[in-house]
Amino acid sequence: xxxxxVEFSERELEDLRQIAKExxxxxKALVREAAAxxxxxxxxxxxxxxxxxxxFAAHAAEFAAAFPDDEPPAKGVGRAA
Numbered sequence: 001x002x003x004x005x006v007e008f009s010e011r012e013l014e015d016l017r018q019i020a021k022e023x024x025x026x027x028k029a030l031v032r033e034a035a036a037x038x039x040x041x042x043x044x045x046x047x048x049x050x051x052x053x054x055x056f057a058a059h060a061a062e063f064a065a066a067f068p069d070d071e072p073p074a075k076g077v078g079r080a081a
Contacts, residue, residue: 016031
């Protein structure tokens with residue numbers, strides 16, 4: 001499995017040691033779990049944003065009708081010739 005060397009300040013390293021000790025796990029496992037959780041959160045945010053974009057696109061006309069003041073001006077409208 002590929003590995004990654006990560007540098008921490010002395011304070012961060014001591015905090016990691018303490019947290020790992022409190023949780024009864026290794027520092028390696030603690031850092032790995034934190035990274036995995038961040039990856040999962042990132043993926044969920046991307047998936048949520050994509051679901052929102054699909055929903056908005058599918059209901060664009062309804063949003064335009066409900067919020068006409070928020071619609072961008074039509075092309076050519078409001079521009080000096």
